Amino acid sequence: MVAILYLISALLFIFALRGLSHPESSRMGNIFGIIGMVIAVFTTLMFKSVLSYYEIGAAILIGGAIGSFIALRIEMTALPQLVAAFHSLVGLAAVFVAAAAFYDPVAFSIGKVGSIKTASLVEMSIGTFIGAITFSGSVLAFGKLQGTISGKPIVFKFQHLINALIFLLIIFLIILFVINQSPTIFWTIVIVSILLGFLVVIPIGGADMPVVVSMLNSYSGWAACGIGFTLSNNLLIITGALVGASGAILSYIMSKGMNRSIINVVLGGFGGEQDTSASKDNSDKIVKQGNAEDAAYIMKNADSVIIVPGYGMAVAQAQHALREMGDILKKEGIEVRYAIHPVAGRMPGHMNVLLAEANVPYEEVLELDEINHDFPMTEVSFVIGANDVTNPAAKTDESSPIYGMPILDVEKSQSVLFVKRSMATGYSGVDNELFYRDNTTMLFGDAKKMCEDIVKSLSA
Amino acid sequence: MEAHSSEVFVIGLTVFFLACIIGYYVVWSVTPALHSPLMGVTNAISSVIIVGAILAAGPQGFDTSKIFGLIGVVLASVNIFGGFLVTYRMLSMFKKKTKKTKEKE
Numbered sequence: 001m002v003a004i005l006y007l008i009s010a011l012l013f014i015f016a017l018r019g020l021s022h023p024e025s026s027r028m029g030n031i032f033g034i035i036g037m038v039i040a041v042f043t044t045l046m047f048k049s050v051l052s053y054y055e056i057g058a059a060i061l062i063g064g065a066i067g068s069f070i071a072l073r074i075e076m077t078a079l080p081q082l083v084a085a086f087h088s089l090v091g092l093a094a095v096f097v098a099a100a101a102f103y104d105p106v107a108f109s110i111g112k113v114g115s116i117k118t119a120s121l122v123e124m125s126i127g128t129f130i131g132a133i134t135f136s137g138s139v140l141a142f143g144k145l146q147g148t149i150s151g152k153p154i155v156f157k158f159q160h161l162i163n164a165l166i167f168l169l170i171i172f173l174i175i176l177f178v179i180n181q182s183p184t185i186f187w188t189i190v191i192v193s194i195l196l197g198f199l200v201v202i203p204i205g206g207a208d209m210p211v212v213v214s215m216l217n218s219y220s221g222w223a224a225c226g227i228g229f230t231l232s233n234n235l236l237i238i239t240g241a242l243v244g245a246s247g248a249i250l251s252y253i254m255s256k257g258m259n260r261s262i263i264n265v266v267l268g269g270f271g272g273e274q275d276t277s278a279s280k281d282n283s284d285k286i287v288k289q290g291n292a293e294d295a296a297y298i299m300k301n302a303d304s305v306i307i308v309p310g311y312g313m314a315v316a317q318a319q320h321a322l323r324e325m326g327d328i329l330k331k332e333g334i335e336v337r338y339a340i341h342p343v344a345g346r347m348p349g350h351m352n353v354l355l356a357e358a359n360v361p362y363e364e365v366l367e368l369d370e371i372n373h374d375f376p377m378t379e380v381s382f383v384i385g386a387n388d389v390t391n392p393a394a395k396t397d398e399s400s401p402i403y404g405m406p407i408l409d410v411e412k413s414q415s416v417l418f419v420k421r422s423m424a425t426g427y428s429g430v431d432n433e434l435f436y437r438d439n440t441t442m443l444f445g446d447a448k449k450m451c452e453d454i455v456k457s458l459s460a
Numbered sequence: 461m462e463a464h465s466s467e468v469f470v471i472g473l474t475v476f477f478l479a480c481i482i483g484y485y486v487v488w489s490v491t492p493a494l495h496s497p498l499m500g501v502t503n504a505i506s507s508v509i510i511v512g513a514i515l516a517a518g519p520q521g522f523d524t525s526k527i528f529g530l531i532g533v534v535l536a537s538v539n540i541f542g543g544f545l546v547t548y549r550m551l552s553m554f555k556k557k558t559k560k561t562k563e564k565e
Contacts, residue, residue: 014486017483017501023491023494023555026554027551027555030548033504037507040508040510040511052517052518052520055530063533064540068542068545070542071542076550083499086503086539086542089539090507090509092535093509093510093535097512100512100513100525101525104516104523108516217502221502221506227509229469229476231511231515232468232472233512237479238475238479241482241483242487242502243502243503244483249487250487340492347495348492348495348498349492349493349494349499352492362493
């Protein structure tokens with residue numbers, strides 16, 4: 001009976017993910033997920049060994065209240081931090097469950113204290129190891145996304161060698177743990193894994209965060225899997241594998257969006273020191289500057305506008321003002337669409353959610369593959385808070401660090417409007433030659449303010 | 461539970477690989493626009509480790525294991541409620557717009 005209920009719950013989780021293939025079916029998917037979770041929890045509460053309903057109920061209420069409070073209050077621009085924070089909790093929970101199983105193996109039928117089955121010990125320590133890495137890695141990712149810690153990659157000598165040695169140390173500790181089942185070694189594994197989690201995320205810079213967040217997502221799944229093997233619980237194994245696969249695929253998509261291998265991102269240190277060397281001889285080139293009225297005039301006289309949002313839009317919270325601008329243009333009979341680069345923002349799908357929040361119809365929001373061939377037929381590209389993802393150097397300059405990265409071909413549209421705070425380079429530290437082209441107009445200023453001013457000019 | 465542990469492990473491994481394959485195909489079918497909600501949902505469902513935490517917190521009386529279990533239940537509950545709710549919020553934004561456009565059309 002229990003196995004069947006767990007199976008139903010696992011199937012509901014699969015449907016929950018399947019639902020996300022389309023916005024229309026996605027809400028039903030989320031409900032399937034909730035039902036699956038409710039079934040899983042109640043099935044477990046029905047176990048004969050589970051008796052302390054009050055304590056468990058109280059724990060669920062406390063956690064639920066905190067979770068609900070945060071989820072309802074959070075700003076959509078802060079989503080990446082929130083997701084990172086949640087991942088850290090999954091990792092920590094995995095560590096605690098593994099610890100609980102270690103201290104009371106009888107409750108999980110994996111042996112007695114001091115004589116736990118070897119297989120269970122191995123699975124337990126792997127679950128602990130991944131859980132602890134997920135925890136500390138996510139905490140650091142949270143700090144970098146929140147701005148508490150500098151988003152700059154921190155690189156030092158022998159970094160990879162040190163990480164590799166720590167990894168070997170952990171394997172050694174796990175072997176030792178399996179042999180003597182000592183609590184001291186268990187906690188040493190936890191602490192060393194936490195340290196490794198920090199060291200793994202430290203060299204990874206701000207704009208690589210989409211990959212890191214997806215990777216940690218994946219890890220949290222594998223941690224659940226590890227616990228699932230320890231408890232011989234298929235529901236945990238299935239769910240962990242689903243989440244692990246999901247995070248791995250997202251990481252792959254994100255790295256591909258930057259034309260870098262996952263390994264390259266994980267090793268990190270990208271865009272750190274070459275900042276100064278890359279922006280070289282462009283000081284003598286002329287930049288055409290414009291203001292909101294110019295932008296309004298240019299767009300008003302176009303038939304078609306493609307808006308390219310980037311992280312800068314999120315930082316400035318410009319999505320609502322931007323949508324208002326789009327609405328006015330649409331009323332004028334101008335075709336307005338949005339082009340999203342896979343790595344725009346700080347987490348997969350970040351821009352889509354922000355535009356959705358601002359009530360931009362999702363039919364107007366297109367992915368790189370869907371819209372890239374339309375740029376030559378487009379009069380105006382309005383780039384707001386994005387830079388590297390439009391840089392033609394990715395196609396032409398083999399020496400550029402971003403060479404080979406797929407870009408949005410805004411250069412092919414008749415004119416380009418760039419909303420930027422300054423002439424500073426993007427995350428990659430590469431200068432964008434588009435800024436100096438004749439058909440480019442730079443609009444310097446805060447993204448939100450600029451959109452509001454354009455709206456004013458348009459309605460004047 | 462009484463089966464040979466190697467047998468149990470192989471069954472677990474079978475389930476694991478099949479689930480990975482299902483995950484692979486299901487996740488590729490997710491539209492890129494919904495990748496953020498995907499992270500929200502996966503975050504919520506990975507907290508199904510609450511099952512393990514409940515088992516640890518289950519027995520009466522208080523010992524180390526039970527305290528760890530209860531902490532696990534709290535942490536996982538934060539994620540479950542938080543994950544599903546934030547996903548719900550994201551997805552309802554994707555809904556509002558469609559209605560509006562349909563009305564406009």
